[in-house]
Amino acid sequence: MKDNLTVSGFVATTPRHLTTAEGVSITSFRLASNRRKFDRDKKTWIDAGTNWYSVSTYRDLASNVIGSVRKGDRVLVIGRLRMSEWGDGDRRGVNIDLDADALGHDLRWGTTSFSRTIRSESVESDDPGDPADESDATEGAEADSGTPLDVAAPF
Known part of the structure; x- marks a missing residue:
């Protein structure tokens, strides 16, 4: 419980x-x-x-x-x-x-205002639908820089 x-x-x-x-x-x-x-x-x-x-x-x-x-x-x-x-x-x-x-x-x-945090260590997931497993989840951002990704910005 x-x-x-x-x-x-x-x-x-x-x-x-x-x-x-x-x-x-x-x-x-x-x-x-x-x-x-x-x-x-x-x-x-x-x-x-x-x-x-x-x-x-x-x-x-x-x-x-x-x-x-x-x-x-x-x-x-x-x-x-x-x-x-x-x-x-x-x-x-x-x-x-x-x-x-x-x-x-x-x-x-x-x-x-929400900003997704990109962690430098790799994130593993058992969920195949998890965005952490998709290569384009951090497209346009430095994945290992530790800087936040503005998820509110237009594509």
Whole structure:
């Protein structure tokens, strides 16, 4: 069973990026998700609290997040929830961590531009319909340059 959670919120801290000794890229940030409810007496929407999450991304997703996401951006995060209790003297609490499988800008709040990332290492796939297997998938772009390919450009 895979427990996935989708959270909409804003990036509350500047994303931090590091690479482990094993070469694994990790990018993390704090995500604030504001709950809203309709106040029938005032006939307006009001804030009903904020849930805070520590979001971690790994490998290619981490590299793309550090190049795309900034503090204050509205995002959608899909990932696995991990909760851990902590205690420090009289203080106790629960950390809520979200290991992201997918992450993107929330287009309800603005626009974004997508650029496909071309990786220098070869990508193998078992799917014969996968564009990574087609020789013309990177036509007109330097496949080993690491520069993004503008997929929105006309053919």
